[in-house]
Amino acid sequence: MQNSLDGVKAILFDTFGSVVDWRTSLIADLSAWAAGRGIVADWVRLVDAWRAAYAPSMDEVRRGERPWTKLDDLHRATLARLVAQFGIAGLSEADLDHINLGWHRLRPWPDSVAGLTRLKARYVIAPLSNGNVALLVNMAKAAGLPWDMVCAAELFRHYKPDPETYLGAAALLGLRPEQVMMAAAHNGDLRAARACGLKTAFFARPTEYGPHQTRDFRAEEAWDVVAEDIIDLAARMGC
Amino acid sequence: MQNSLDGVKAILFDTFGSVVDWRTSLIADLSAWAAGRGIVADWVRLVDAWRAAYAPSMDEVRRGERPWTKLDDLHRATLARLVAQFGIAGLSEADLDHINLGWHRLRPWPDSVAGLTRLKARYVIAPLSNGNVALLVNMAKAAGLPWDMVCAAELFRHYKPDPETYLGAAALLGLRPEQVMMAAAHNGDLRAARACGLKTAFFARPTEYGPHQTRDFRAEEAWDVVAEDIIDLAARMGC
Numbered sequence: 001m002q003n004s005l006d007g008v009k010a011i012l013f014d015t016f017g018s019v020v021d022w023r024t025s026l027i028a029d030l031s032a033w034a035a036g037r038g039i040v041a042d043w044v045r046l047v048d049a050w051r052a053a054y055a056p057s058m059d060e061v062r063r064g065e066r067p068w069t070k071l072d073d074l075h076r077a078t079l080a081r082l083v084a085q086f087g088i089a090g091l092s093e094a095d096l097d098h099i100n101l102g103w104h105r106l107r108p109w110p111d112s113v114a115g116l117t118r119l120k121a122r123y124v125i126a127p128l129s130n131g132n133v134a135l136l137v138n139m140a141k142a143a144g145l146p147w148d149m150v151c152a153a154e155l156f157r158h159y160k161p162d163p164e165t166y167l168g169a170a171a172l173l174g175l176r177p178e179q180v181m182m183a184a185a186h187n188g189d190l191r192a193a194r195a196c197g198l199k200t201a202f203f204a205r206p207t208e209y210g211p212h213q214t215r216d217f218r219a220e221e222a223w224d225v226v227a228e229d230i231i232d233l234a235a236r237m238g239c
Numbered sequence: 240m241q242n243s244l245d246g247v248k249a250i251l252f253d254t255f256g257s258v259v260d261w262r263t264s265l266i267a268d269l270s271a272w273a274a275g276r277g278i279v280a281d282w283v284r285l286v287d288a289w290r291a292a293y294a295p296s297m298d299e300v301r302r303g304e305r306p307w308t309k310l311d312d313l314h315r316a317t318l319a320r321l322v323a324q325f326g327i328a329g330l331s332e333a334d335l336d337h338i339n340l341g342w343h344r345l346r347p348w349p350d351s352v353a354g355l356t357r358l359k360a361r362y363v364i365a366p367l368s369n370g371n372v373a374l375l376v377n378m379a380k381a382a383g384l385p386w387d388m389v390c391a392a393e394l395f396r397h398y399k400p401d402p403e404t405y406l407g408a409a410a411l412l413g414l415r416p417e418q419v420m421m422a423a424a425h426n427g428d429l430r431a432a433r434a435c436g437l438k439t440a441f442f443a444r445p446t447e448y449g450p451h452q453t454r455d456f457r458a459e460e461a462w463d464v465v466a467e468d469i470i471d472l473a474a475r476m477g478c
Contacts, residue, residue: 072413124376124377124380132411132413133388133411133412133413134411134412134413134414135413137363137387137388137412138363138413140387141363141387147387148376148379148380148386148389149372149376149388149389150387150388150389154411155394172371172372172373172393173372173373173376174311174371174372174373174374174377175373
């Protein structure tokens, strides 16, 4: 571990894509659920379209065009639009609610739980995610993610990459920005965190978007740590 | 378990006195630290006076006479006053900071970790405490409290028993008030939680205030659950 990282007390993790494999999880979850009900739909395309609407829907909030709206509600509004667009018939409101909660049931990448468990012995670990608290708490219970705290964008009423999220999480933990490390599979998240004074750790998730992945195959800047995955991050952080 | 409790999804715990033994912990922590430095003071009296100032200091915030101030800062201001009042000499600012962080190092009651661990298997468990996030996160790491989330008054910028705390915690967890149970060794906390629609669980901590305990020896109302301790609460909640 480099000396400049000796002062790190907490590690914040991007969650969707970095800790959990949203695409494979959602496709499997929805396909199995629909098969059991005889509902035919192209869940792969729907999941990709759902995720494609993620950043634009948060950007409306970030630009102030829409009042603060938690991610569960952004997801739900996008889902209603996509179900109509894809012509999926016969879904009740309760069905749509169940599908929407698929984001609460995402599965971790194979290294996530083991790596986080090692890091937890030495550092405060928490998600710093655009997911809302209920989503992240339910996900953690289902997936076994051993967080010390859940830092959700909802607590700051700002979405990443707004600086209020990175600085707000450090303040809640009673730490200075340089005592906090942001860990993510997304270079853009780390750029925003570094601009706020946080330390940074990158590990690639090259299959996050399946065949549609176009970026984040590798570290694009000299991040403080570049690791293979979260287990390797634990080793590099002395755990 | 009674049928009316079937819908409970999350259990929120009062922390100081209910989960951790602040008085014994602080007296032992400060006495050992001071003995190592040759600092003589009546730490028992100081700890009792410090806690006696707790509710009045929060009440200033609750009545709007003082802007939002997190508990670490209320504790620190009280400590500075008490050290002068007790004539304890030779303490640096760093010493006062160390003493103040004694609240982050509180020890659990003997049943707390085992009981919470059992409850966690079935329920979302979190503190709902007037402690700030950093205090509660550091306490949980030191004491091994396996929280799923940390609900601190700081997140709502209101201190208990303001309704914003109970209702704010339920909203963050995505639950209706009746899906949330407040568990505490203090009848007053439960009265406020019940008024907000939460379920309630009481267990006594008759030595919390040592020889100065004057109340909360027993349940004063027909709370939904009255248990011996947190292990017994787990049993009564089907864990």
